[in-house]
Amino acid sequence: MPRPSVREQLVDAAMECFHQRGFNGTGIQDIARTAGVPKGSVYNHFENKEALAAEVMDRYAVSRKLEMLQDEGLAPVPRLRAHFQYLAADLERFSYERGCMFGNFGTELSNQSDMMRGEVDSRLDLWTSAVTEVLDQAREAGTLTTPLTPGQLGRFLVNAWEGAVLRAKVTRNRAPLDGFFDVFDSLLA
Amino acid sequence: MPRPSVREQLVDAAMECFHQRGFNGTGIQDIARTAGVPKGSVYNHFENKEALAAEVMDRYAVSRKLEMLQDEGLAPVPRLRAHFQYLAADLERFSYERGCMFGNFGTELSNQSDMMRGEVDSRLDLWTSAVTEVLDQAREAGTLTTPLTPGQLGRFLVNAWEGAVLRAKVTRNRAPLDGFFDVFDSLLA
């Protein structure tokens, strides 16, 4: 059984490198150097670069804290807003440079790896379903006034968020996220 | 003066390669092979890989046909919708695999090249302004009912479009674009 800490070091390092440089812009040597372990060790823990990226993305998914969307101590719409605010705060920690890993990998890897595209697709689907579930609750509670269905809204909001995050990555400020919240409030207030 | 057709061949080839594989996933050899010219010739026409990418992005920007947004033969909201429909038809030609080059390069290059990030930023800004101008006209014509300002709407729509296009790249179908139009119609009808 390999020492767990090397594997963790690699995942942490890869998280940072993939966010900073993307998948193809990151070399295994970059990850190894950042983790402070020899390059060959990467292959003791991961079959290949993609397997490492998939692990990193799983870790990223956990950090999105989708369980927040099930916290019934908060009403549906404020709960949903808190979720996006949480994501916005995370982006701010890195000066908006990181974007969203789902979007980043989706952009970069969809034509390169069917496995990774499928992973991104699944993750975005899970997220969309969780958001839609909250909107279903809002509709049942009678607080949704828009004629759009919870499904339409849920799908749209996740995509619009990805677009706003991408724009924030380009502008390196929060204006696109603020713009998202303006429309969020308009649609859901 | 070098023959323009080699340069054009390179730009066309790079357009295809960058769309298919992204910037870092595309090698100069890929572009040269696709163009049917020798690798060394690339540097007769472009200072480096980035300069080629910038030229390709300029070409891409022209193909977005923003001038459609100034066609006063059509009312503002139908004109704007036609613009996005035009973009959607272009995506369909490539089975939604290409995404939007602004978004793709923004994602991949924002942390790698300040020059390219600035180019993407400028392009997205121009587009946003053009969209906002149409919405200003719609507001003046009294056909905008949403309390959101033309500026808020313009910024949001461009970002939401980018997010929808990215999602379509992952799902490889038009559902995310259809979802965009549902909300577009809800906000602007």
Add this chain to the structure above:
DNA sequence: ACCGTCAAGACGACCGTTCATATTCTCGGG
């Protein structure tokens, strides 16, 4: 002959992965 253009191969570096060797761990026997 001179100049500008082009192309092919070289340059110095990096790529992801493998593999032979070194190191560490585990287990059983004395």
Add this chain to the structure above:
DNA sequence: CCCGAGAATATGAACGGTCGTCTTGACGGT
């Protein structure tokens, strides 16, 4: 407890290749 053997794990260099860019010589036009 100690030791040795074997298994498991780690390491660093090599592998076979690609990368973006540069350089030099060939070629054609004037």
